[in-house]
Amino acid sequence: MTLRRRALLALACLSLVSPVAFAADKTAATTTAQSHDYPTQGRVEYVLGCMDDNGHDFVNVYKCSCAIDRIAAKLPYDDFVEQSTFSKYATLGGEGGAEFRVDRAKAQTKKFRALQAEAYRACGIGQAAALK
Template sequence: MTRRAIWALSAVFALSLSVASTARVLAEELPANDYPTEARADYVFACMEVNGRSREILGKCSCSIDQIAAILPWDEYEQAETLMSVGLRGGENVAWTKSPKMQEKINNLKRAQVEGELRCF
């Protein structure tokens, strides 16, 4: 092997280590994006139904769900959404959704939604 080939291989190896190291650091800095795409799309669709159907509102609604996702892990979001949905039915069968523990989950979602609105709208 010539000197030039050895130097080129060394440079490629060093570059690949640098890229791998940078990717690892970036992955550690970014929060986990664990909200399913369909859930994000549902949120944006509902948000646009309430606020209007424009490109500007699309951006604001997308920003809002991103803020919620940064605050609330997916499993907590899903639980709170389910509780809110079940609670809307009313009656004795859903009285358990009014317990303090369940209401705290709903309140956490509402606080995250308010934060999203404040930052994005």
């Protein structure tokens, strides 16, 4: 079984766990209660992209999951999609990338990259400095 497949299975299993199971751990219960509702597919895509950028070590499944959980605690899903899209295509050249270089897009990119750098730092992912 490949590492990517194991990561997908681990995330799928984590999404099936009820928040009630974490009741003994106040930190996890509080984080779950305050997080915005992100679809599992969105979380898995983020984690796999994060692992593509930071290495496919199994420990990065947990670090990248931590990062998306921190982002979800602060940002509604629709805003996450918008900001991460602007961030992803900010360096797209030519006419096709023009809409990703307007002031609004630049502001959204800056917000997302700052939030992501904060999440990376908090979760121990090594590229936090590279995001600035």
